[in-house]
Amino acid sequence: MKERAKLLVRNLAALLFFGLTYAWMAIHWGVYIPCVFRMITGLKCPGCGISHMCLDLLRFRFRSAFFDHPVLFVLLPVMGVIALKKFYEYVKTGNKRLSSIENKIMVASIVILILFGIIRNIIELL
Secondary structure (H helix, E strand, C coil): CHHHHHHHHHHHHHHHHHHHHHHHHHHHHCCCCCCHHHHHHCCCCCCCCHHHHHHHHHCCCHHHHHHHCHHHHHHHHHHHHHHHHHHHHHHHHCCCCCCHHHHHHHHHHHHHHHHHHHHHHHHHHC
């Protein structure tokens, strides 16, 4: 259990470090990860706006974060609860598998994000 906790903390610390480094570069240098889907098609992918949403959340600009990516903004609390639950279960038991309901929530979230991406592009083309 102790080893799993160390591994989880180390991985989360690395993720936090790289995320904050990216945020710093985006804020100070205007360096963003380009969307390959948008570069090729000219359309927004279902994830377009996530970087701006995260930066707005770091600055506590919740209204702007919502308008950057409204669907993910709404789904984040649900995903956060599932992630915290899975972190706890992993440390306690080593179980990484999603439960049936968690799996259904994740699949539904992906479908919702894809539909959002399609609808957003249709609206922008009109």
